[in-house]
Amino acid sequence: MTSFPRPEPPLQKGALVQLVKDIVGVVLPNVVLFQYNPEKLSHTITPWNPQEVDQTQRGAQMPLVQPFSPKETFSLALELDATDALEAGNPVAMVEGVAPQLAALKKLTFPSRGLFGDLVGSATALAGGPSCKVERAAVPVVLLVWGPGRILPVRVTSFSVEETLHSPFLKPLHATVTLGLDVITPDNFKCKADLPQKIAIATYSYTRLIDDALAIVAQAQAAHRATGLPPFM
Numbered sequence: 001m002t003s004f005p006r007p008e009p010p011l012q013k014g015a016l017v018q019l020v021k022d023i024v025g026v027v028l029p030n031v032v033l034f035q036y037n038p039e040k041l042s043h044t045i046t047p048w049n050p051q052e053v054d055q056t057q058r059g060a061q062m063p064l065v066q067p068f069s070p071k072e073t074f075s076l077a078l079e080l081d082a083t084d085a086l087e088a089g090n091p092v093a094m095v096e097g098v099a100p101q102l103a104a105l106k107k108l109t110f111p112s113r114g115l116f117g118d119l120v121g122s123a124t125a126l127a128g129g130p131s132c133k134v135e136r137a138a139v140p141v142v143l144l145v146w147g148p149g150r151i152l153p154v155r156v157t158s159f160s161v162e163e164t165l166h167s168p169f170l171k172p173l174h175a176t177v178t179l180g181l182d183v184i185t186p187d188n189f190k191c192k193a194d195l196p197q198k199i200a201i202a203t204y205s206y207t208r209l210i211d212d213a214l215a216i217v218a219q220a221q222a223a224h225r226a227t228g229l230p231p232f233m
């Protein structure tokens with residue numbers, strides 16, 4: 001009997017997706033798909049501490065008070081490598097290396113009017129065009145997509161790049177980008193909620209729903225180990 005290899009499930013790649021309304025009037029995402037999923041993803045949760053003096057200096061509150069969602073942070077390192085693209089004869093990689101990927105990641109930290117809007121704005125500034133309009137700059141919403149069960153709105157809080165290999169034209173061929181990300185909760189969007197922010201709120205609620213469902217699964221699996229515990233447990 002001939003045996004065939006069992007097909008493996010396709011690898012889900014992580015991504016960072018920046019949501020911003022462009023000058024064309026629609027939300028055009030800046031999608032940064034991970035070339036390689038990070039080997040390590042650090043996740044920290046810091047509960048709000050009611051024992052500390054709050055900003056109004058009114059002193060400590062009840063020990064079980066939790067008026068805000070806990071602060072969540074992620075840290076990860078992304079590896080960018082142009083080797084495969086160079087071997088395949090990719091013309092962009094041959095000229096620019098991994099510079100386009102670095103540029104897309106860097107845009108996550110800057111205020112943006114969209115990919116096309118930023119391009120027009122930079123060209124206008126280079127040409128010496130007027131810029132008298134005062135605007136309150138804000139970075140667009142970024143979604144951390146880590147599989148179908150974890151999609152969270154985040155803000156990039158730290159960004160460092162280590163370039164370890166360059167082309168003869170000093171274009172980076174290999175780089176490691178270390179990112180720090182703070183999760184943004186729906187409380188941060190109370191004053192304004194445009195389409196990108198509504199999407200961010202929906203993804204946050206969706207991920208919390210998945211967590212709640214998984215917690216129920218964990219309780220069901222642990223039920224058979226509860227024998228012998230006090231009845232109030």
